[in-house]
Amino acid sequence: MKTQNYSAAFEMFDSNMRAAVSEEKLRAVWSAQLGTLGPLVSWTITQRTQAQGLDVRIALLRFDHGELLATVAVNPGRQEVAGFLIKPAPSSAKPAPPAPYVHPSDFRSAEISVGSAPFVLGGTLTVPVGLGPFPGVVLVHGSGPQDRDETIGANKIFKDLAEGLASRGIEVL
Known part of the structure; x- marks a missing residue:
């Protein structure tokens, strides 16, 4: 994904993932993130677990203008991606004060x-x-x-x- 090789990423999906997410949808979702957050700068695996026979990794993705958490589930026997979810990383910033127009x-x-x-x-x-x-x-x-x-x-x-x-x-x- 870092190199934007969506075909290679899609080929790593198992049959359930391929049925749920097309290569075009993968490209659109990732491109939207790049458009908002800028290029992917680095990533760090923050958690390693196993669930339902799958190796699950949670990674913190750092972009020029923000961070996302990616959860990737891999079937260890076939080395196929069985699940992929990205969501905003929890913010460590304290909440902004209320806007002056809010009563x-x-x-x-x-x-x-x-x-x-x-x-x-x-x-x-x-x-x-x-x-x-x-x-x-x-x-x-x-x-x-x-x-x-x-x-x-x-x-x-x-x-x-x-x-x-x-x-x-x-x-x-």
């Missing part, structure tokens, strides 16, 4: 679930204080491994937007 007394937030099993998606509903109805907006992140707040370092972009909009009378999911 916590003007809204309330609640954790909600949308959908039905097995397709349940968690979310945060931020509602202005007072009687509605209120205009509303739904925030949806782009491709790639993002949390619901679109956290980048100490900044929680979607949380800031939701609280700022709710402070001005707009409901946000």
Whole structure:
């Protein structure tokens, strides 16, 4: 992946991975990360475990502008990748202070679930204080491994937007 040889990476996938993720999807997801975080600078294996007969490695991937955690599960007998997941690395940065346009007394937030099993998606509903109805907006992140707040370092972009909009009378999911 560091050399962006997606064909070689795809050839290492087992049949289940190949059925779940095309070479084009692998290229698109990795390219999106490179576009956001810059080139991969280094990686370090932070954990080695075994689960369900697979060798599982968790690696910290360091890019020019951020870090990701990659979990890779390998079938040791066939040396094939049976699982691959990338997600944002936990941030060691302390949270940014509230934006000046956020007025916590003007809204309330609640954790909600949308959908039905097995397709349940968690979310945060931020509602202005007072009687509605209120205009509303739904925030949806782009491709790639993002949390619901679109956290980048100490900044929680979607949380800031939701609280700022709710402070001005707009409901946000």
